Amino acid sequence: MAIDVDFTYLNRIADTVLAKKLKSAGAVLVEGPKWCGKSTTCKMQANSVAYLQNPMIRDQEIALAYNAPDIFLGREAPFLIDEWQEAPILWDSIRFEIDKRRAFGQFILTGSATPLEARQKDEIKHSGIGRIARMRMWTMSLYESGDSSGSVSLSDMFAGENVGALCKEGLSDYAYLTCRGGWPMSIGVDRDIALEQAVNYVEELVSSDFVRAGGPPNNEDRVRHLMASYARNISTPASKALLIRDMKSNGEDKFDDETFSSYYAALSSLFVFEELDAWNPNIRSKARVQSARIRHFTDPSIAAASLGVGPADLIADLKTFGLLFESLCIRDLRIYASCMDGKLYHYRDSNGLEADAVIHLKDGRYALVEVKFGRQEDIDMAASHLKKLAGLIDTSKMQPPSCLIIITARNAAYRRADGVYVVPLACLRP
Numbered sequence: 001m002a003i004d005v006d007f008t009y010l011n012r013i014a015d016t017v018l019a020k021k022l023k024s025a026g027a028v029l030v031e032g033p034k035w036c037g038k039s040t041t042c043k044m045q046a047n048s049v050a051y052l053q054n055p056m057i058r059d060q061e062i063a064l065a066y067n068a069p070d071i072f073l074g075r076e077a078p079f080l081i082d083e084w085q086e087a088p089i090l091w092d093s094i095r096f097e098i099d100k101r102r103a104f105g106q107f108i109l110t111g112s113a114t115p116l117e118a119r120q121k122d123e124i125k126h127s128g129i130g131r132i133a134r135m136r137m138w139t140m141s142l143y144e145s146g147d148s149s150g151s152v153s154l155s156d157m158f159a160g161e162n163v164g165a166l167c168k169e170g171l172s173d174y175a176y177l178t179c180r181g182g183w184p185m186s187i188g189v190d191r192d193i194a195l196e197q198a199v200n201y202v203e204e205l206v207s208s209d210f211v212r213a214g215g216p217p218n219n220e221d222r223v224r225h226l227m228a229s230y231a232r233n234i235s236t237p238a239s240k241a242l243l244i245r246d247m248k249s250n251g252e253d254k255f256d257d258e259t260f261s262s263y264y265a266a267l268s269s270l271f272v273f274e275e276l277d278a279w280n281p282n283i284r285s286k287a288r289v290q291s292a293r294i295r296h297f298t299d300p301s302i303a304a305a306s307l308g309v310g311p312a313d314l315i316a317d318l319k320t321f322g323l324l325f326e327s328l329c330i331r332d333l334r335i336y337a338s339c340m341d342g343k344l345y346h347y348r349d350s351n352g353l354e355a356d357a358v359i360h361l362k363d364g365r366y367a368l369v370e371v372k373f374g375r376q377e378d379i380d381m382a383a384s385h386l387k388k389l390a391g392l393i394d395t396s397k398m399q400p401p402s403c404l405i406i407i408t409a410r411n412a413a414y415r416r417a418d419g420v421y422v423v424p425l426a427c428l429r430p
Contacts, residue, residue: 010187012041012144013339013430014137018108022078025133026098027107029084032137033271033298034112035201036186039082041137042108046080053083057387060220062087069093084109086321087261091132098131112288113213113270134323138274139182139299141332143429146187147177150429152413154336157403157421158365167424169245174409174425175311175321178328181301195310196303202227205272215266224306225252226263230273230295231303235323235330236347237292240264274298277329279345279358282397294346300327318373326371328354329425330408333357333369336430353389365402374410382406383420 014030021028022045030038043049050061050072064072065087073079073093084090094107109132121243142148151165169177179195180186186194200410206223215223229246238246240260247255267273283289297303303324304310314321334344341362347355368389370382386404393400404420413423 008188009040009384010140010146010184012037012137012141013141013335014041014135015044016041017135017337021133022105022108024104025131026101026104027109028135029111029132030135030137031111031138031271034204035183035185036112036137036139036298037198038110038137039080040080040184042080042110046076046078046108049082049333050074050075052080052086056372058086067091070097073097073107074248074417077103078108079106080108080110080292082110083112084346085111085113088355095131105302106248113209136338138331138335139301140184141182141185141335142177142426143332144320144335145182148426148428149331150427152427152429154359154367154425154428154430155340157423158340158361158367158403160403163413163421163423164364164415165427167411167413169206169409169424169426170411171321171409172311172315174325174328176316177305178300178321179309180315181299181304182331183299183301197198198299198305202302202305205267205270209270210266210335215263215270219263222252222255223263223267225250225255225268227262227302227306230297231306233295234297234300234303235326236295237290238295239292253311261333271298272302274331274334276344276346276357277353279347279360282394283349284393284394285351285392287350287353290350292348292350294330296330299331300324301381303327324371325373325409329371330357332379332425332428333407336428337361339430348388353385353392355386355389364399366402367403367405368405369405372408374408379408379422381404381417383416388419 006324030042032038036428052058052061056381066089081090098106143150149167152163156163176191181198183197186197206420207221207357210223211217222394225247229243232244232246244255244257244260256355260264274296276296278291280289314324337359345358345360347358355368358366360366372378372382383406390401390404406420406422407425408422410424413427415421
């Protein structure tokens with residue numbers, strides 16, 4: 001029996017980012033995990049399309065790309081080439097064509113894997129600097145999927161505006177949203193079907209995509225063990241050595257450093273992992289700023305599926321839920337920062353002071369962010385830590401933070417008397 005699904009296009013934050021980049025570059029390379037909606041989003045702004053993974057035309061299109069690139073690329077601009085890495089020679093052909101045309105907005109390239117094979121690397125002779133702009137896409141944020149009211153704006157908080165809003169979502173809602181993830185095919189369907197999307201993603205990744213990305217064949221269990229180990233250490237700065245020890249304690253006795261690196265490289269090329277870089281500000285303190293990256297998946301539902309847990313399991317294990325909820329917040333903040341000309345970082349130092357996220361905008365403004373479920377004592381402590389960190393900033397060398405934010409799973413958004421914002425994730429938008 002067929003299941004009816006509403007395929008109405010939901011506007012993405014990436015729509016605005018892509019339109020801007022097309023106005024300033026000859027081509028835009030849109031990268032991100034499989035099933036995150038890259039092709040659909042890019043198609044909305046393309047005037048012609050070539051799908052290089054369509055089995056009906058794949059061989060014909062790839063042969064044309066290699067043997068007659070001028071004809072292949074001669075379609076109406078912007079010309080979308082979906083999964084361009086199937087014909088890596090296109091990179092240099094597009095670069096040459098852009099130089100010849102001397103015009104912006106000519107091509108859109110999408111890819112859910114980076115070319116790793118030696119043959120593929122050999123076919124790319126030049127970088128795309130000055131011709132091809134890169135753009136990252138993620139799964140859908142809560143605002144894009146309609147699960148955030150958007151009643152509180154990050155931009156308003158950067159401007160120092162007061163906020164006030166109520167939010168109906170509670171812990172059980174966030175547990176579901178964490179396990180469902182932001183996969184476009186999970187939006188607007190029954191909950192049991194929605195929860196299967198991340199499970200299906202992991203199964204496809206383990207059984208097929210991992211090997212296609214250069215991973216060793218016949219090692220599905222090992223891939224599962226690595227992803228489960230990574231999931232157990234999500235939202236932490238777990239070292240490679242720690243992850244290997246975790247795997248060995250869970251039955252992978254022969255998993256060594258070299259093996260880990262090869263598996264990690266294959267999964268990274270598929271945009272499965274999304275680690276958070278450290279922020280290194282000018283501070284008036286002798287504390288050593290820690291440079292370790294924080295472990296995250298591109299979507300927290302991958303962690304839940306890798307661990308085999310659902311919403312009820314998270315409610316029963318609030319420690320694990322807290323780590324996955326933090327990762328859910330990080331996913332949304334990355335997306336919101338992307339349309340504000342910003343990037344996301346984290347801060348930790350040797351004195352134990354930290355910020356779960358730092359939203360740093362291109363114009364130099366930044367916000368310090370902590371993530372807490374919502375107990376009042378936790379919010380008070382987080383506010384104290386954020387204010388302490390803000391007080392350490394050497395304002396003779398950089399500006400003070402524009403705002404301090406605590407993202408929660410509570411029901412109300414407000415600005416505390418000390419100026420710290422408290423905002424439920426399901427109220428937030430860029």
